[in-house]
Structures are given as structure tokens and as C-alpha cells.
Amino acid sequence: MSTDRPRESGKPAPAGTSTLDLALHAVEYLVRQSRPASLAQIAEALSASKATIYRHLVTLQRHGFVRQEAETGRYEAGIKLMVLGEALRQRFDIVSAAREELMTLRDRSGQAVTLCDVIDEELIVLELIQGRTMIEFAMRPGTRLAFHASAHGKIWLAFGSPERRQAVAGGKLEAWTPQTIVSGEALLAEIALVRERGWATAPDQVITGVNTLAAPVFDHRKALVGSIAIVGATQFIPPVPDPEQIREVVSSAARISRGLTWKD
Incomplete structure (x- = not known):
């Protein structure tokens, strides 16, 4: 992916x-x-x-x-x-702070779990923990994701900088699948919904048959520093996720946020 x-x-x-x-x-x-x-x-x-x-x-x-x-x-x-690479990855506080919570989320949901950050204006996967289903994802740390086509990306557009949001919505939006949002107006409407409800999905928008449910991670300043998600087949994560799945992902993100502390 x-x-x-x-x-x-x-x-x-x-x-x-x-x-x-x-x-x-x-x-x-x-x-x-x-x-x-x-x-x-x-x-x-x-x-x-x-x-x-x-x-x-x-x-x-x-x-x-x-x-x-x-x-x-x-x-x-x-x-x-x-x-x-592992030594460098550990320099990102979010990785070490989130790992235990990500493992718990994987165990409770059964799905693969991912953690993303924006580095040099690119959305990068920092961590992937495979799920307990028969599906294994080839996505690995270092993978770049599209802001407009991924649940992680929608989180970063909704809770990140307004400049990035406008730049992405005003640029060319590549169609990864027939379901990918390719209209700037439609993307902004989706982002407004994500900001209102606090979580994002991207059913069939990167790969047909796959959905992701993501939530934001904030630091003590309420600044967005990461996003976490469960990833799986739409059979397991439907386009409208189960309320329990939403609760698990949002709660995990909130606990990671509370665990982040200021480091000089």
C-alpha cells in the first residue's frame, strides 16, 4: 500500500x-x-x-x-x-510514546495498526504493526501516503496547517481508485466532517477493498504531532465503521496524546 x-x-x-x-x-x-x-x-x-x-x-x-x-x-x-533506520526512528518521540498503545489497539481490534507523521511536508508511515487477520500489508515504515486519498492524510488536513489544506485541495488530486476524492471542493467538505467528528476513513480510496480508520494525536500544546489508524479489509472495517472501532481508535489516540511530554 x-x-x-x-x-x-x-x-x-x-x-x-x-x-x-x-x-x-x-x-x-x-x-x-x-x-x-x-x-x-x-x-x-x-x-x-x-x-x-x-x-x-x-x-x-x-x-x-x-x-x-x-x-x-x-x-x-x-x-x-x-x-x-531504527535508531533514527526512535528520535521521533511519538514512536516510542505510542508503541505500547499501538500494540494494545492491534490486540483489541485484530487489525493492522499504523502511525504516521509529516516530515518535510510528506506524510510518512513511522510504524506498522500487522494485524491478526489473514491479510498482511506490504506498507512499511518510510512509505509515503497521499494526503487526499488516505485516512491519515485527512487527519493531517483537518487538524494541521490551513496552508497545507488549501494547497492540497487546490492542487492536482490523483485518482488511486474510482472512489478517490479528486475534487478540491469535495475534499474540503470531507475535511470539515473529519474535523467535526474527530476521526477519518478512506474506504476503497487507496486500494479497492481496504479501509482505514484514523484519529489525531496531539502534544501538550494541542498541536498535531501524529496520527494513528487501524487498517483492514472493508469486510472488517466497513465504510461506516462500527462505533466500537471508532471508540477504540479515538481513545487510543487520546491516551497517546496524554502520554506525550515536552522534551528539550
Whole structure:
């Protein structure tokens, strides 16, 4: 359930080190692959020669950012990236503050649970706890979500900055499914409803047959710092969620909010 898409820009690339750029692109490419990739695959994907890519991979492997399968010679992301990613993720107070509550919400609802934050004006999944149903979601920490098409996004539009709300509603709204809201006027009406009731859904709006029920997390200043949600098939989370599901998600978000304290 990733909404990652290649970015297009008419602006010239900023000055930098092209060699380092290529090495970082190689790491990012490997992280996004579901299985190890060959040297030829990596070179083709990055439009570079195999000799050049090989030199970068040797260096990255030496530092633990890439590993090579002894049997096949293929490459994949190294364990060091996971270690560093987890260390970075722990810097977000919301992750450590919410984890126990998210586990409880998963156990009580049986559904997958997600936690999101906005980082550099992108809506990012910080945590995913798989549910207890037969459905497992491929969405993982680091996945970017669309503000207009996701329940998390609607929470951030409803309780976040008015500038972001107007910018998203006034921009191009991509249709992920036939049910995705693609009208700015309709989106603003939906956001007003979310703000009034304190929770959001997005049935069939990112993936047909899937719904998410999200609620906001606030800090002691009443500023929005996160959003949590249960995610599951519409069979389990209907377009109009069960009142008990709403109560569980909203209550969990409120408890996380109360647990957040100011840190210098």
C-alpha cells in the first residue's frame, strides 16, 4: 500500500557530487526491491555502466550498507541500514510514546495498526504493526501516503496547517481508485466532517477493498504531532465503521496524546 511515485521537476538539479548521488541512488534502489538484484539490473535501473556501479557497491558493502549473496552474486540492502533506520526512528518521540498503545489497539481490534507523521511536508508511515487477520500489508515504515486519498492524510488536513489544506485541495488530486476524492471542493467538505467528528476513513480510496480508520494525536500544546489508524479489509472495517472501532481508535489516540511530554 505504498503511494511512492517518481518525482518530476523542471528545476535543474542542485550542485553536488555526482559520484555520491549515484551511490545513494544505488542504496535507495536496493532498499525498494523485494528481492536481491543483479549488477546488470542495478546498472540498467540507474543508467550507469556496470563497472561504475560495481565500484560503488564494493564501497557500500565494505561499510555494511549493501550485502552480496555468496550463492548468486546478487546485491541487496545491508543490515546496517535497518540499524540506522531504527535508531533514527526512535528520535521521533511519538514512536516510542505510542508503541505500547499501538500494540494494545492491534490486540483489541485484530487489525493492522499504523502511525504516521509529516516530515518535510510528506506524510510518512513511522510504524506498522500487522494485524491478526489473514491479510498482511506490504506498507512499511518510510512509505509515503497521499494526503487526499488516505485516512491519515485527512487527519493531517483537518487538524494541521490551513496552508497545507488549501494547497492540497487546490492542487492536482490523483485518482488511486474510482472512489478517490479528486475534487478540491469535495475534499474540503470531507475535511470539515473529519474535523467535526474527530476521526477519518478512506474506504476503497487507496486500494479497492481496504479501509482505514484514523484519529489525531496531539502534544501538550494541542498541536498535531501524529496520527494513528487501524487498517483492514472493508469486510472488517466497513465504510461506516462500527462505533466500537471508532471508540477504540479515538481513545487510543487520546491516551497517546496524554502520554506525550515536552522534551528539550
